[in-house]
Amino acid sequence: MPIHHDDPATLRQACRTGAFDRSTAGHAPGRIQANLAILPQADAFDFLLFCQRNPQACPLVEVLAAGAREALAAPGSDIATDLPGYRVYRDGQLAEERTDVAALWRTDLVAFLIGCSFSFESALQDAGIALRHLQLGRNVAMYRTDVACTPAGRFAGEMVVSMRPIRSRDVARVVEICARFPNAHGVPVHVGNPQALGIADLARPDYGDAVEILADEVPVFWGCGVTAQWVAQRSAVPLCITHAPGKMFVTDLKG
Amino acid sequence: MPIHHDDPATLRQACRTGAFDRSTAGHAPGRIQANLAILPQADAFDFLLFCQRNPQACPLVEVLAAGAREALAAPGSDIATDLPGYRVYRDGQLAEERTDVAALWRTDLVAFLIGCSFSFESALQDAGIALRHLQLGRNVAMYRTDVACTPAGRFAGEMVVSMRPIRSRDVARVVEICARFPNAHGVPVHVGNPQALGIADLARPDYGDAVEILADEVPVFWGCGVTAQWVAQRSAVPLCITHAPGKMFVTDLKG
Numbered sequence: 221m222p223i224h225h226d227d228p229a230t231l232r233q234a235c236r237t238g239a240f241d242r243s244t245a246g247h248a249p250g251r252i253q254a255n256l257a258i259l260p261q262a263d264a265f266d267f268l269l270f271c272q273r274n275p276q277a278c279p280l281v282e283v284l285a286a287g288a289r290e291a292l293a294a295p296g297s298d299i300a301t302d303l304p305g306y307r308v309y310r311d312g313q314l315a316e317e318r319t320d321v322a323a324l325w326r327t328d329l330v331a332f333l334i335g336c337s338f339s340f341e342s343a344l345q346d347a348g349i350a351l352r353h354l355q356l357g358r359n360v361a362m363y364r365t366d367v368a369c370t371p372a373g374r375f376a377g378e379m380v381v382s383m384r385p386i387r388s389r390d391v392a393r394v395v396e397i398c399a400r401f402p403n404a405h406g407v408p409v410h411v412g413n414p415q416a417l418g419i420a421d422l423a424r425p426d427y428g429d430a431v432e433i434l435a436d437e438v439p440v441f442w443g444c445g446v447t448a449q450w451v452a453q454r455s456a457v458p459l460c461i462t463h464a465p466g467k468m469f470v471t472d473l474k475g
Numbered sequence: 476m477p478i479h480h481d482d483p484a485t486l487r488q489a490c491r492t493g494a495f496d497r498s499t500a501g502h503a504p505g506r507i508q509a510n511l512a513i514l515p516q517a518d519a520f521d522f523l524l525f526c527q528r529n530p531q532a533c534p535l536v537e538v539l540a541a542g543a544r545e546a547l548a549a550p551g552s553d554i555a556t557d558l559p560g561y562r563v564y565r566d567g568q569l570a571e572e573r574t575d576v577a578a579l580w581r582t583d584l585v586a587f588l589i590g591c592s593f594s595f596e597s598a599l600q601d602a603g604i605a606l607r608h609l610q611l612g613r614n615v616a617m618y619r620t621d622v623a624c625t626p627a628g629r630f631a632g633e634m635v636v637s638m639r640p641i642r643s644r645d646v647a648r649v650v651e652i653c654a655r656f657p658n659a660h661g662v663p664v665h666v667g668n669p670q671a672l673g674i675a676d677l678a679r680p681d682y683g684d685a686v687e688i689l690a691d692e693v694p695v696f697w698g699c700g701v702t703a704q705w706v707a708q709r710s711a712v713p714l715c716i717t718h719a720p721g722k723m724f725v726t727d728l729k730g
Contacts, residue, residue: 265520269538272527283524285628292625370547375539404655 232302237470243466253468254333255445258461264330265375269464276443279335293471305464336429339404339475366418377451487557495680498721509588510700510725511520512718519585521628531698534590542582546725560719594659594730621673631707
């Protein structure tokens with residue numbers, strides 16, 4: 221049986237030594253997990269501005285100083301080794317997947333920690349609202365929309381959203397709960413009509429896995445941190461390092 | 476009798492021609508007004524990060540691209556001419572006060588619009604909560620605290636707060652209303668005890684005018700946009716241009 225880690229520092233240490241290399245979903249319950257994007261200083265102002273202008277897709281949990289590897293939100297951490305997996309994009313193309321990026325580190329790299337939906341998903345489950353993808357052990361369904369983000373410098377692109385089927389009678393309560401998590405995408409960006417976002421077919425997500433929508437449910441859409449990766453990729457920055465899917469940076473912060 | 480401007484574009488135009496050179500308080504009711512800080516691109520990443528790390532003092536309404544003078548929040552505007560007055564700091568010292576800064580403009584300048592308390596003050600008054608400094612026609616009382624902001628690069632310093640006396644029975648309602656305005660400092664940073672913030676004497680504010688606190692009132696403290704100016708000044712950046720006190724940038728945004 222795989223080891224389960226409740227303590228965020230222990231989990232990060234296990235990532236560092238290579239003992240843990242799976243998804244962080246469900247580990248360190250109650251702690252804020254974050255999407256990672258690392259860019260050279262030359263692109264950091266525009267990327268920070270992009271995040272600031274698009275907070276529902278890219279809520280900033282923390283931005284580290286240039287060259288810094290220890291997050292304030294995780295004392296003792298090393299951003300270059302403490303995730304279970306990394307992806308390296310060069311000129312917008314996926315170049316390699318690695319278990320650490322210490323060998324690629326440079327003093328001009330800036331790490332961005334972007335909020336992730338794990339925080340509000342726990343709160344929804346605690347409130348008795350079932351989430352189908354978790355029940356089925358799948359990744360959440362994600363779609364590229366035709367909604368343009370507010371651009372900043374070289375960074376521009378469409379918002380990526382995640383979708384969860386919610387029973388009609390629970391929609392208002394779901395919005396109320398998610399409003400407490402502005403650093404984890406906050407309230408939904410849209411309720412009910414995939415066509416309004418330019419999504420042609422919910423059965424064919426661009427990332428993650430599709431789930432069924434039952435007769436008494438509506439599809440509810442949230443801004444998704446994958447937007448940051450998509451936009452960095454689309455704008456073909458020379459270098460962008462991200463987490464591998466599902467392999468988040470686990471902070472000490474309580475959600 | 477002085478002209479009163481309800482329309483934000485008309486007010487900005489009057490600033491541009493020099494026809495309006497007074498405080499913007501009470502003009503263009505319901506529109507978001509903003510503190511201004513303009514810095515060279517070389518310092519812009521660190522300053523943007525400082526604001527992002529200290530959102531109660533420095534909530535970002537908008538950051539313009541390097542060299543840009545037209546704010547998205549105010550189509551047709553010119554950030555270099557459309558405020559009633561500007562202050563120019565060089566190496567941390569006040570160098571001059573001007574009615575426009577078009578002659579100083581450079582393509583590497585980045586303008587930051589930082590939320591201002593005028594938005595939540597209107598909402599409090601609409602809810603029947605009297606604000607003494609407005610009744611007396613004074614500036615709000617502001618104090619430098621001993622609370623350190625989270626630093627970012629060269630930018631570090633203590634938080635500046637504004638203080639308003641609030642009747643005990645209204646404090647919870649005031650917090651509830653202000654929570655709706657995260658871009659205008661949001662909820663108070665402290666209620667009740669000036670000593671806890673390192674404020675020795677409420678009768679001697681560092682900026683603005685003192686007001687009396689009555690027996691059934693408590694002093695309530697909010698993060699203040701003057702923090703940005705204080706920190707830019709204290710860190711002795713080569714150039715920082717700000718609005719002159721009370722002479723804000725009036726956007727088209729509704730609060």
